[in-house]
Amino acid sequence: MNSMFRDGLAALALVCVCSGVVRAEQDVVLMASTIGPIDAGIVAVLEDAFEKESGIRVRHVGAGTGEALKIAEKGAVDLVMVHAKSLEEKFVANGFGTERIPFMYNDFVIVGPAADPAGIKGMTDATAALKKIAEKQVLFVSRGDKSGTHVAETVLWDKAGLKPAGSWYRVFEKGAEGNAPTLRYTDQQGAYTVIDRATWLSLEKTLQLKVLVEKDQALLNYISLIPVNPAKFARVNQAGAAAYIRWLTDPAKGQLVVRDFGREKFGSPLFFPNSREWTKSSKN
Template sequence: MPLTRRLFTAALALAAAAVAGPTVAAAADKPFITVASTTSTEQSGLFGHLLPKFTEKTGIEVRVVALGTGQALKLGERGDADVVFVHDKSAEEAFLKAGFGVDRRDVMYNDFILVGPKADPAKVAGGRDVVAALRVIATAKAPFVSRGDDSGTHKAELRLWKEAGIDLAAARGAWYRETGSGMGPALNTAAGMDAYVLSDRGTWLNFKNQGRLAIVVEGDERLFNQYGVMLVNPARHPHVKEAQGRAFIDWLTAQEGQEAIASYKVGGEPLFFANARKQGS
């Protein structure tokens, strides 16, 4: 390439860099936090409703890594997130006790539901005793889909099988299928298999492929589903963005965030019920 052309090309590149530089720098400097959360908060559509409101208020972007609760907590343990927002209170309390998190707060709740084929081969529809329904399903060996992913929903399912007196190691067979997936894919699998599945209500209400599935058991107090949020411990992981993470937690649990949660509805039905309490109350 002739010298004059090389000089002209270099000049163009420098000019382009001068124009793009501030934009790139501004994007790089935009504050953000990483939130390890559950597939249910994402697949229910809640984050799509909440996060733009928080960002507009504070200028802080929220980048969500949606996993099962167990995996989300592991992400926090490694310091790969600033905030953890999940739904397995016993696991959350263990996370706090081990020193991985601080300042846990209740945020909201909904409930789990047992979903199954409208044909209801196990004949459990209409009941309010989920443990009795699981016993019948296991005895009938009716198809059942489990998330099998160490999520809050999966852990709740395992607790219910245990309460039902069902030894899954001995009882499982072709009728019991673990997907190792999030709630939406597990519901899709259940729809394809005409199978029963434990779901959180929020994801179910936002699920577009309900097909021949319906709620068969609901209303059992054992199906209560509490969500909590906490900061990853900055004393253990100094790179945690403490100020921005606390800003998110404060917003979620204050009036504005709680009203935003309460206002999220699908078909006129709320998916979550805000229940944050003031610290120390």
């Protein structure tokens, strides 16, 4: 169990006991979230705005998508915010979650050194770019932790028909701590990696790396909300989670926060609204 997970659970005041979970706080909504949106700052902004309007508190723990879903499988949270379709579908199919609810998206980019020894700058085909990196065996850093980012990277390698291995393909030993530490490490090593654009924009001014490959449909990064199944865990705050999800997916509320987040600081949004309600309203 990594330190972020331990600290997060302490902050949520949760105590896991064998097969059950004792929750020290019953008047809050507890969420396990993939780390990227937390590092970007949007999770805290959404929570604060919702609490101000509704009076309902939301507290979160950050973990890679795979770990976030494991936390939810213990009944320790009321909902998850994650981004790995295959893992999400398995979570719901196994009865731990009730449904996958579209929420927002951004995209991944492939970053690397300005000198670009792999020669991928300007490519718009991510799988072709990864093939060139593998052919030239230039250093590539992977989170390697079954997070949503790692799953997305793995899908790209699979589409390229490759199983990367060797000294040029390095799994970052602290990858489970999130995209920001992974990106900083990649920068220190002068390597390539696949990272979400929100993390890139939040750290860009501190890095030597450059965005080399972007705007491929295969790089889109969809983030979902999944309520934890109250039929499996009786202590789940079903009503609170439902209220928060309604607010997050409302075109006039949470989706507006998503639309505008990052514009002032970065000159462009870090995420894009994607709820069913937003999509429907946008067509009208």
